[in-house]
Amino acid sequence: MEEMEEELKCPVCGSFYREPIILPCSHNLCQACARNILVQTPESESPQSRRASGSGVSDYDYLDLDKMSLYSEADSGYGSYGGFASAPTTPCQKSPNGVRVFPPAMPPPATHLSPALAPVPRNSCITCPQCHRSLILDDRGLRGFPKNRVLEGVIDRYQQSKAAALKCQLCEKAPKEATVMCEQCDVFYCDPCRLRCHPPRGPLAKHRLVPPAQGRVSRRLSPRKVSTCTDHELENHSMYCVQCKMPVCYQCLEEGKHSSHEVKALGAMWKLHKSQLSQALNGLSDRAKEAKEFLVQLRNMVQQIQENSVEFEACLVAQCDALIDALNRRKAQLLARVNKEHEHKLKVVRDQISHCTVKLRQTTGLMEYCLEVIKENDPSGFLQISDALIRRVHLTEDQWGKGTLTPRMTTDFDLSLDNSPLLQSIHQLDFVQVKASSPVPATPILQLEECCTHNNSATLSWKQPPLSTVAAEGYILELDDGSGGQFREVYVGKETMCTVDGLHFNSTYNARVKAFNKTGVSPYSKTLVLQTSEAIVAHEIKPMMRYLWLTLPFPVPSERLPLRRMSPFSSTLNLQPSFPGRSYFDFRSSPHQLSLHSSLQSLNAPGCNFETQSAPYSQLVDIKKLLAVAWFAFDPGSAHSDIIFSNDNLTVTCSSYDDRVVLGKTGFSKGVHYWELTIDRYDNHPDPAFGVARIDVMKDVMLGKDDKAWAMYVDNNRSWFMHNNSHTNRTEGGITKGATIGVLLDLNRKTLTFFINDEQQGPIAFENVEGLFFPAVSLNRNVQVSTEPLGVRANKCPGFFKPGNLPCKPRKTYPQLE
CATH class of the missing domain: 1.20.120 (Four Helix Bundle (Hemerythrin (Met), subunit A))
Structure with missing residues (x-):
């Protein structure tokens, strides 16, 4: 707390503030110091006399009046104290802390009362010793300035923590150490000031004088005085004037200048500030x-x-x-x-x-x-x-x-x-101002044992050659577009490991890295070929579990048989060879779903019209272990600040009553994609919106209000499609708590379709949609929505896109493509 001591000292006397008052410029002064620097303005220079005379020659030099307008009555809330004026050009002096102050207009009266309570001469002017702005006092004098009781409390706590000796509050110059405190006057006195200002006779004889330490304790235990209104001294502050930015009492609101101003509760504004x-x-x-x-x-x-x-x-x-x-x-x-x-x-x-x-x-x-x-x-x-x-x-x-x-x-x-010149040129020997060019860094080495891919993400690691003597200032990682196209920079920085998210599933990428320093860049490393995971489709089967992939122990022929059931996708029985010795079986829907847990032989029941080879069926394998799906969480980095995330960013709600937008972390540019969102909470019939959007969609309005989003907004009874603030296709059927919203983005056919509880909601919502899209939701505080880890339906999840579409998102900082 030692650094704070400078904040607690008066700019005039250099000591701790004693009975500090707040000037209109927000600076503080001791009440006694304020009286000492008062300057009496001649009657002819008062605002009234200047208005009466209209003109005249002044013996005083004034500051620029435009500076005074900063504290006008309209914007400062201190207009009642008087008008700003410059201080006369009197000889100035420096206070102990180096701030310029003006000499007193008259010696302080010798009285047993505090000097600040003595009458102030008419037309007195006070100049702030810190900002040098001047103010002509009105009839109230220094009583028109509010007392800074907060500062008094801070100083009191600071002095107690430092066990500082208490100083006399009435010494005119350097305060002496206090010897007594009057409990009735609440003033600390040294011996000379006590004899001069507090003699033990008359009414003062009944006052109780105690040692300073005891007085400090009693002062701390006694309740602090409540601040009163400067215009109505008997009234406490009860409200806060927003326009004048100051506390006011009820009389100010009824008959004072604040009667027409906007006011707020004192406690609420206290907490807000x-x-x-x-x-x-x-x-x-x-x-x-x-x-x-x-x-x-x-x-x-x-x-x-x-x-x-x-x-x-x-x-x-x-x-x-x-x-x-x-x-x-x-x-x-x-x-x-x-x-x-x-x-x-x-x-x-x-x-x-x-x-x-x-x-x-x-x-x-x-x-x-x-x-x-x-x-x-x-x-x-x-x-x-x-x-x-x-x-x-x-x-x-x-x-x-x-x-x-x-x-x-x-x-x-x-x-x-430069030691190359001949001996006869020694007298010309001098420093070369710029060092000779250092060599470029050595070619980085990709650490294959640490490079890997997971789903549609790739992690690459590299290092400098062990015997390299030239330091590298950074590295540049480049990837192609997954189709044998040109390389693009995806990361520039000092790190030697980078994870790149959002690549295409089942795609091959080429990666390379180079180092750089002030001299230049190194040659490229060897090119590393990366293969992302194969995308596997996931959808829901009711009433059992998610539709699944099962492993058969023998090769089976590819075959597709239609099954009769309405769903967002064509319900089929798929047998897809995966690799020699293993095949994947895609079971989406059939009358035999209730016997899935017993054996795969149930698929031979009548009506399935499928016969396998003569080998026996395997037992049912744990489906979750064989499931590999792409999924997305919500993105806190691009969401509106009012969005509240939970459940590892799989659940979102909002702190505002207005609609706010949040995007998914995964973007799509090709393939067929389906995801579902569950309504966890739905109060007071709001209109949440679901759909897709560009990365730069407006985040502070409902989804679909601008041309960067394609959405369906729905209440408890009906829904509408909306794009670029155009509402179409009103459809009956709404949502409640527990409802499931499905979004089908078919970028092969360039269509967007919506589902509520597995039933298609209206016709195809939008056509001719192409480009890079992110799952998007808009909601307010009355709605909570969740997506699930198995929440994306993808043929090929996208990733590295064309320039301008924010290709891939490394987990470490890298420059975006132009």
Whole structure:
């Protein structure tokens, strides 16, 4: 908390704030310091007299009036304090913290009351010592400024944590250590101020004086004073004026200038501003963390510069010694040149370290101060300073983002010695400013034992040759399009392993990699041939389980027999040879589905019209172990921020009452694809939409509102198809909790069809659809939707697409294709 101490000290006296007040510019001052820097404006220079006279010669020099407009009554909420004006050109002085302040207009009166309570001369002007903006006070004087009770509480906690000695609150200059505290006046006194301002006679004789430590404890245990309205001092703040951004009382709303303004509950705005300040602090905290890491990097650079300097000097000495006497005279000059460069680099880095250290200390102090402010439970006091703190936090965060965290100097010495000239040319020997070109990196080696494919993803790994002496700054991984086409870059970076998602199923890809540095790129590695998995179709059979693949122990002929059942796909019995000795059997639907678990012999029952070879049937094999399907989860990276994910991104809902869009992670550009989504929750009859969309679809409106989505939206009674905000084909039949929505995307026929509970919903929804599509859903907080791991029906799941269609998505960063 030491860095926060700067936030707790008055810019005038340099001590901790005592009875701080908030100026209209959001800066703070001690009440006594504010009186000390008051400047009395001549009657002829008051706003009233200037309006009356219309013109005249002024003996004073004023600031630009356009700066004052920033704090007008319309936008600051402080217009009732008076109008901004410049301070007279009086001799100025520096406060202990270096901020310019103005001398007092008159000596503070010697009275037993606090100096801030004494009358303020008419037409007094106060100038903020930090931003130098001036304000002409009205009849209320300093009482018109709100007290910063939040800051008082923070200072009190800070002093307790530091066990700091309590200071007198009435000393005019450097405050002395307090010796007593008056419980009735709530003021700490040193001995001289107690005798002068609090004599033990008259009404003051009945006051109780206690030691400062005891007074601090009693002050902490006593309830804090509630902030009152500056216009109506007997009224507490009850609401928050949104336009003026300040707490107000009920009289301000009934008869004051806030009567026509929008107001909100004080507690609600208190929580809102605390939340905003906390969010702003999160961003600033990240910047501070980066700054700390950057300082570590800079300190390491000092060591690296020292080491590189020693290495460079040793090399230079060795070269000069080789030239013996002829080079010795030049050697001293060259060493001086290196030392000069060395000192220059160190100076630049140390200056940057010093600059960043100061900025980081200020940032950390602001953060700790803000955290202490957030701990305050006084809504009114917090809201008086929250806007200014939020602006300061954002401003400080922006300052860290403008190239501040970039080293101003490199650690390398970009010099090399040219020792090739003849001896008669020694007097011309000098440094070459740019190092000779270093060689390109060696060709990377693909590590075949770590390269693999899984479904429609491929993982590749590579390394530099063991004896390579040239470092590589990064690598470029290239893949072709799966059809023998041109290679395209899919990853550029420093990593030596990359996983590429979204490739075509049952396709062959060629991969290669090369390294690069400042000099250039290496030759390509050997080309690696990758084979993605074969796509297997999955659909649902009721009432048993998902339709399945079963393994037969002997080859069988390919044959297709029609089965009589309506479904989204033609119900058939498929026998497909897979590889020698094994075949796959595709059972989608038949009257014998209830006996699937007993034996495959049930397929010989009457009506199936199929006979196998004379070998016996195998027993039923565990289907899930033989199932290999492509599936998708929802994509948090491209979804709207209101979308809520769960169940490993297989379930989504929304935090907003408005429709928000979420896409699947897998895109399709060819083949036939079917997936199902289950309605987990359906309240208040909303209109969720299901379909497909481009990657750049609008995420904050219902699916189908723009020309990047093709969808069906449905309620509890009927559905419509929608594309580019055009509604067509109203169809009866809606959804409830537990309903299943099926989407059939046939890119071979370029059609899109929808199903509800295994029944086709209306005609073919859309035709002539082609390109790259992603599964898409739009919903609000009244709906929750899930997809299942076996949720994609694919002939060939797509992946590496044409340029412009976001080909494949590696799990590590890579540049997108143009």
